[in-house]
Amino acid sequence: MALAAVLDPVTNDAAVVFYYKQEKDNINLAVNLYSLSGGADSLFVDNNTSGSLATPSSLLAAGNFLGSIRVFGVANIPKAIDTPTDKTNVVVQTSPVLNPISHPSDDTIQVPAGVPLAVCKTNIDGDTTGYVCYLKTIDGALQAVYWTIKRNDSAPSTIEQAIHKNSKLAACAVNEQPWIFYQNPKGEVRAYNIATQSEILVQNTDTILEGSHIAAIAADGIIYVYFVSNKNMLRRVKYTNGGWSGAKDVSTVEVTPGSAIGLVGHKRGDETIIWHFFRNEEHIVHEQKGPSE
Numbered sequence: 001m002a003l004a005a006v007l008d009p010v011t012n013d014a015a016v017v018f019y020y021k022q023e024k025d026n027i028n029l030a031v032n033l034y035s036l037s038g039g040a041d042s043l044f045v046d047n048n049t050s051g052s053l054a055t056p057s058s059l060l061a062a063g064n065f066l067g068s069i070r071v072f073g074v075a076n077i078p079k080a081i082d083t084p085t086d087k088t089n090v091v092v093q094t095s096p097v098l099n100p101i102s103h104p105s106d107d108t109i110q111v112p113a114g115v116p117l118a119v120c121k122t123n124i125d126g127d128t129t130g131y132v133c134y135l136k137t138i139d140g141a142l143q144a145v146y147w148t149i150k151r152n153d154s155a156p157s158t159i160e161q162a163i164h165k166n167s168k169l170a171a172c173a174v175n176e177q178p179w180i181f182y183q184n185p186k187g188e189v190r191a192y193n194i195a196t197q198s199e200i201l202v203q204n205t206d207t208i209l210e211g212s213h214i215a216a217i218a219a220d221g222i223i224y225v226y227f228v229s230n231k232n233m234l235r236r237v238k239y240t241n242g243g244w245s246g247a248k249d250v251s252t253v254e255v256t257p258g259s260a261i262g263l264v265g266h267k268r269g270d271e272t273i274i275w276h277f278f279r280n281e282e283h284i285v286h287e288q289k290g291p292s293e
Contacts, residue, residue, distance in 0.1 A: 008033065012267070016062075066128060091132070102154070133145065170225070172218050181216045191225075205237060207231075215276070
């Protein structure tokens, strides 16, 4: 179940949550705006740029970089303008404007409809770079492909690490370095630092459900990693002071199998409150946890 969340860059006081809503034959991009400070929530249904182009099983990822909130997913579009009936599934920016991240004929961005996606950004001395990551089988091996996206340039690379066939993806910037999170063939959660090309084990995630969605966020020197347990409960571990905490449930509400997880950090005084979003049946659950909880 597609779901992606990002902090509202205008107010810094609301979470913008994207998901798909089906109306007859159209798969529409919808968005909810959730207040993070006790104000009113807003619902904008069927605000979409892709219409029936989006595939029903497509997942979503969102980030705020290069002046816009950008949402990425998968669309079924023609490989070329002069062959409108020859369509393929490709990774695209679905909002604010539907736009493939490369030419649709580029095999690098041609993927299965339900491919996992993850997005993050870095900002070093005012130079902002977006990272869009997804899984793709290349030469018989499942690999994570990521694109670095700048204002006038984009390019693909691969992470040559062993990845579980049912793994999902998460991404966040840690000290302005992009990290990608996934499950390896043993089911362990691993984190790969693109900048240093190094991998670490995310400890104490042994209760993770195989193929669970993963979400990650860094705030105030703490790395938070969320996942769904084998009891369908949302759990998290934290990396702080040089070590990983034990896993703790962060909600008493069961996660509907297949639901994605969205995270947003909201600064409140001297600490950052982490808001999480996930599906329970048709409802989007939104709750908060402080760093010490």
